[in-house]
Amino acid sequence: MSELVTGEAVALELRPARLPSRALAVLLDLAVAVAVYITVSIGLVAATASLDEAAQIALSIASFILVLVGAPIAVETLSHGRSLGKMACGLRVVRDDGGPIRFRHALVRGAIGVIEILLTLGVVACVASLVSARGRRLGDVFAGTLVVRERVPTARGGFVPPPPPWLAGRFSGLDLSAVPDGLWLAVRQYLTRMQQLDPQVSWSMAERLAADVAARTGAPAPEGVPPAAYLAAVLQERQAREARRAFSNNGVAHNGVAAGGSVRASAPAGPYAPPGGQPQPIPTPGPYGPPAAQPPVPTNTPPAPPVAPGQEPAGDRPGTGFAPPA
Template sequence: MAGGEAETVSGPVTGEAVALELRPAKLLSRGAAVLIDLAVTWLVFLLVMVGVLVTTASLDEAAVAAVSVAVFLLVPVGGPIAVETLSHGRSLGKWACGLRVVREDGGPIRFRHALVRGAMAVVEILLTVGVVACVASLVSERGRRVGDVFAGTLVVRERIPVARAPELAAPEPWLAQQVNGLDLSSVPDSLWLAVRQYLGRVRQLDAQVAAGMAGRLAEGLAVRTGVPVPAGVLAGSYLAAVAYERRERERRKVGALPRDVAEGEVPGGGAGAVPEARGVGEEISPAVGGGGGEGRSGGQAGTGFVPPV
């Protein structure tokens, strides 16, 4: 958000009011995936039909026609349904293009979703040569065809380039001491996720909105830990310091730090960046350049941290 305008989220939202970052697939990538799937499907269909015609040469015309209709229903229609059900939304074409079919809430699809999509695909793609599907995708805000609307599904991109987040720097020693003894075992994962998302997006938020969010999150951490936010510390710096402390504890659990760092000493006098975390600690690392200690005179010196609002 910027300029005081609230950002609207059109995508699905979890029970903790955290927006899921589903990236709807573009029409071109979906079209390429469909072409790959159709090429494979019709190749299999032709091979099966050749085998059927060879094995049913002695049957009458009515029997051959019935077998041909059954093969058509099983391969071009039933094949994609079975593939999407078993692969949870990743056909060969979607796999090649980095796409997946998911439910509107972000969960994996099931047989009923694949069945509705496959049944509608006969009309949208096979009978109309994809014209109906293209028009529906262009009209839809999230590029959904008619089958997706009826099935409650969405085609999303899976392989999205992610920019490397700045390393999280250590807070000032006086602030690190304040959060060092906190009991973080009672803090739920949903609250950690909210803190991480706030720290990763704080620079994109309006100043007033960011300050209000930081205050609510800091209050939630204080309630869970049983220790109030230190006097004179802004909520944004407190959140960054607590997130840094939790990451360090996770890193010490997996033995990722040298002995002197594990005992509480930060290389470079506490001002430098910490080596990249691996494993569990990386999961809760906020995408923000540090966790400084604004709110105290001289508390920002040497940290390299631009404090959140």
């Protein structure tokens, strides 16, 4: 990963494209450009057969510049850094701050690319890409651009277990605006990997994350709710708010959340109690229960002496009230 800082001081993690994928994209672009250039050249030869030799040479040079230099610049400018070869390889040209490129960036890359790719058969571009830490050729250095990968393989095992059903809607009144994205990411990563952790370690991590989230929201976690279930319910509430904000239709409120993300106030979440009953211990099904209890530690207490048949231990005999004479 390569960390880029935007003009708003936001850090972006992008994966720069390496030499093999970039070389394949360039070869695909060159194959298309050469095919178009040959077709245009044949058409010009047939159309300019009656012209003199100087006019034919001028037209051939103009077609070379337009097809092999001007066309790639126009394609990258109009597609914001995605030529045909880059689309096929999942690459894109961006600025150093992660933004889309403009005409001047594509012009500098294309002009220098004529020298380091066409005239030197790509030798200069390969050397510069191998030397650069982010795989940039000279055109990228002078234009202030970077070629990044758009299609990044995602790892498996990103499933977040849903919270218990009895926690549905319990945290609709929490103010989640103060929780940073880094903490949300830590909560999500914990929930996706908590099944792989030791129960004691998982429980302590859940308690620490739940305390951080509760401190950011300004409301303590409800009593009796396991910390992992609390984190899963709060994360689900955040995802539901984002989905309602994204798919809200003309300001119509859905389930207490209006367009724009405003949340209706609701009663604070308290201890779990069934309708019409007294508060009871909250069930903890699934992976959100407390860590398993440790087995009792054996002691070194000597066993009691054996009792002869027909006799009872002194402590088990019933009292008769008789006391022997002094």
